[in-house]
Amino acid sequence: MVKMLNGAVGFFKKQKDPKPIMSREEKRAVNALKRRRIRTKLNQSKGLYVFLIPAILYFLVFCYLPMYGVQIAFKYYSPIEGIWGSQWTGMKNxxxxxxxxxxxxxxxxxxxxxxxxxxxxxxxxxxxxxxxxxxxxxxxxxxxxxxxxxxxxxxxxxxxxxxxxxxxxxxxxxxxxxxxxxxxxxxxxxxxxxxxxxxxxxxxxxxxxxxxxxxxxxxxxxxxxxxxxxxxxxxxxxxxxxxxxxxxxxxxxxxxxxxxxxxxxxxxxxxxxxxxxxxxxxxxxxxxxxxxxxxxxxxxxxxxxxxxxxxxxxxxxxxxxxxxxxxxxxxxxxx
Amino acid sequence: MTAVKKRRTSISAGDRAFDVVLAVLTILSVLVILYPLVFVASASVSDPMEIFQGNVWLWPKGFNLDAYKQVFRNDDIFTGYKNTLLYTVVGTVVTIVITFSAAYPLSRKKLYGRNKLMSFFLFTMFFSGGMIPTYLIVRQLGLYNTMWAVILVGTVSVYNIIVARTFMQNTIPEELYEAAAMDGCGDIRVFFRVVLPLSAPILAVLVLFYGVNFWNSYFNGLIYLSDRASYPLQLFLREILLNNMADSMIDTAGIDISQYMVSESIKYAVIIVSSVPMLVLYPFLQKFFVKGVMIGAVKG
CATH class of the missing domain: 1.10.3720.10 (MetI-like)
Incomplete structure (x- = not known):
């Protein structure tokens, strides 16, 4: 049982056992364990995530948002409708x-x-x-x-x-x-x-x-x-x-x-x-x-x-x- | 002394000839690099008439500071200087903060999802929305014609993040973090108390890189600013140095020739006035940025 749980969590990933068949309760237990592990890991580096906020925000706004805006390459841009509302034109451009x-x-x-x-x-x-x-x-x-x-x-x-x-x-x-x-x-x-x-x-x-x-x-x-x-x-x-x-x-x-x-x-x-x-x-x-x-x-x-x-x-x-x-x-x- | 002598005598004739060749090549490359700069400096303090007639080759002819007087009296240059100073200082601070905000957590082995976060940043190096989507987003955000467009758009470099991260990874041992954690020092405090002081060399390098970049950039100003009062220095320089390029080809019969010559010699003075801050600054940071380039070259 312990081995199986660990396997699900990823400890024995390299060992290619056939996927264990689990009952619904077991699955739920595994998932709960998984979540808890992630949560403790996240918790451990909480400060680091706070630290990352300015950088992530910056790249989201000034790099990823424009990437999303690339869709106007396939649109007919109208200033009134803006990037998101303009008409699609496919490959015309x-x-x-x-x-x-x-x-x-x-x-x-x-x-x-x-x-x-x-x-x-x-x-x-x-x-x-x-x-x-x-x-x-x-x-x-x-x-x-x-x-x-x-x-x-x-x-x-x-x-x-x-x-x-x-x-x-x-x-x-x-x-x-x-x-x-x-x-x-x-x-x-x-x-x-x-x-x-x-x-x-x-x-x-x-x-x-x-x-x-x-x-x-x-x-x-x-x-x-x-x-x-x-x-x-x-x-x-x-x-x-x-x-x-x-x-x-x-x-x-x-x-x-x-x-x-x-x-x-x-x-x-x-x-x-x-x-x-x-x-x-x-x-x-x-x-x-x-x-x-x-x-x-x-x-x-x-x-x-x-x-x-x-x-x-x-x-x-x-x-x-x-x-x-x-x-x-x-x-x-x-x- | 004898050792020196011994070595001297052991140098073959071929090597001595090669020494001469190397010396010539070294001097030649230094001259080629230096000559345009020296010429511009000389021309900037020469008599405009002498420049016009093509008499200035290396040293100033007919010492004359009128061009500088004109430059310092020029409102545009003053405005540009002031704006650029502001953009450079605020921009460098903001970009440094963002760079370290990414670099420090990415340097910590315990950060959960480190690789995924790394690819989040790396991806932007290879794919970008491009000029127009970025421009439209900046307009949508209401940043158009503000200093924040100049300071923020495309100014933080992922490359610099990697350099800073690699530096921290290599200089700060894991034990130090463990000791700090033992003493009850959180990750954020560790950064300010331990990591930042130890990262002074890379901080200096990045300040130089970002600072030079802000000082010398004109692209963001060109695209995002429409108000002349907030133009950076480089945009005014562009007007003075480049926009009247055709001038030199119109016949000068109509306009006052001395006026024309002065406007030509102003160009030299303006180059000096705008470039000197960076040229004076970098030799002091040289030993740092050589290191910085080396760290960047190491694959992260």
Whole structure:
């Protein structure tokens, strides 16, 4: 009897007995016991639950409520009826997006920009970490690292502002330089062809130093005995970097790369929006900026939500696939 | 001394050449990172005419503080600064409270339903309602055009919750909780008496992360504020730095050229004035946030 009760409560879950046949009274007793156990467990962490209230409320209101509101992707939003009362329209909003002439352009720009960004900006933090790691004086090392983090603390608005000051066609530094060298001035800011590079390389400038932190940490955890042994065997510094440091940070690099791939369709809004202008939309119009335009400028709420939802679903699929791949390749995964 | 000498002599010619290459690369990367910042700083104190003619390359030419005078006389900048300061302080406090309100219970092994609660938070990292549903909900809640929209919407990061939780899990041994419980100290009191003091390093990191985020953000202001009087600094910066981007292409014949040049040099000063607080702050917290990033990188 005791064993059976425990089994029901979950103590012997792994032991796969055939499910005991219980009378109604026994079942009731089991359920009562179960409830009491849960109640004491809940009671034991009562304080912790009280503690959780602000966080749970916050996430319910600002994350889960909007998730529920995603239903307007399948509705015709009317301001009077609100989110919950508006008419259902099924897949109309989504179909309108799929059939539109800008559908492929948006996909191309979003994926293109973010793949370009991934491929270019991925190696720089690793290179920086490898180079900075060789600075011999600890003081210099710290100074160099501190400097490399600086751009990370500048806002996107200021970053794009600096870009504009450096690259504008009138008297931007770069164009003045071009003119001095006898080239023609070029409108970097208004060129659709230049936009992806402007976006990606300014990102490298801003984030390479910051993103190198994790690699510097990985380098610090490499066993110094490896270096000593290699030194005794007559390995040069370049050889030690190539054969000790690089393999040492490779696992970290692989994980970072996989995580980045999972974000490929997740093109941020803030920087693209600031760099966008009428002349470069051919390459600078990405899904997130389009969602903003359709939703908040044109008030086409249902349509805009549908596009956002489409993007979100692709993100999740991508993430799940990449996560599975990661598990297979490196044995490490996100969840 | 002899040891140093011995090591010196054992360095091969190849290694010495490689040292030079490394030094060059290090200096080069530092220069590339630093140059735009130095240039902006120099330009901000240079004579507008010299900038206009493209004579400023590294050091200030024709020292001149007029741009700063203009900036400090500018009402928008003052309003923006004041608002951003308010949003940053209140926002950081609120987001820190919410972060720890989730992180601390999740760090306790005895919390019943810990995994389920964890997934409750984690799920929001991967799926979200998106821009428009969030916007509509915020309007429905009556938060539109209030500072609470700027402070609350999408500002608490699950990633930071995980970082804080992992930190507490790793630094506070279970025995400490047992001892506290033995002494009749409840879970909430344990937090304030034991856990919080021991979590000072991670608290510092998160304050920096959240603070920088509030200081630098313009998105919530752009979407949820319509009243200019409550705009954060970054929105005014956007107006000054970006909205008249086309200006540089219109012919300047019609307008007063000196006026135009001053308005250009204001841009440099405004960048300095808005970015300096964060740039001055972060080196002091460096040793903490390096740790913070490392904790975050460890899978929770």
């Amino acid at each position: 989504l179909n309108r997006f799929f059939d539109s002439y800008y559908f492929w352009r948006l996909i191309r720009n979003t994926v293109g920009l973010s793949l370009y960004n991934l491929i270019v900006s991925f190696p720089f933090p690793i290179l920086l970490a490898l180079i900075f790691n060789e600075v011999q004086s600890p003081k210099m090392k710290k100074v160099v690292q501190t400097i490399s983090y600086a751009p990370h603390f500048i806002s996107v608005v200021v970053l794009v502002g600096i870009l504009n000051l450096f690259f504008n066609q009138g008297n931007g530094l770069i164009n003045v330089l071009l003119a001095k060298m006898g080239f023609e001035k070029f409108g970097f800011l208004t060129s659709a062809a230049a936009f992806p590079s402007m976006y990606v390389w300014s990102g490298v400038w801003q984030n390479a130093g910051w993103n190198s932190i994790i690699y510097i940490a990985a380098l610090a955890s490499i066993d110094p005995q490896l270096h000593e042994a290699a030194q005794i065997d007559g390995a040069s510094r370049l050889q030690r970097i190539l054969h000790i440091n690089l393999p040492g940070i490779l696992p970290t690099a692989i994980i970072m790369f996989i995580l980045d791939i999972g974000q490929v369709m997740n093109m941020g809004f803030e920087k693209v929006f600031l760099m966008q202008n009428a002349q470069n939309t051919e390459t600078s119009q990405v899904i997130s900026t389009f969602v903003y335009e359709a939703g908040l400028i044109n008030s086409d709420y249902g349509f805009s939500t549908a596009i956002g939802l489409f993007n979100n679903v692709i993100n999740i699929i991508l993430l799940l696939v990449v996560n599975k791949l990661a598990k297979k390749i490196s044995g490490t995964s996100l969840f």
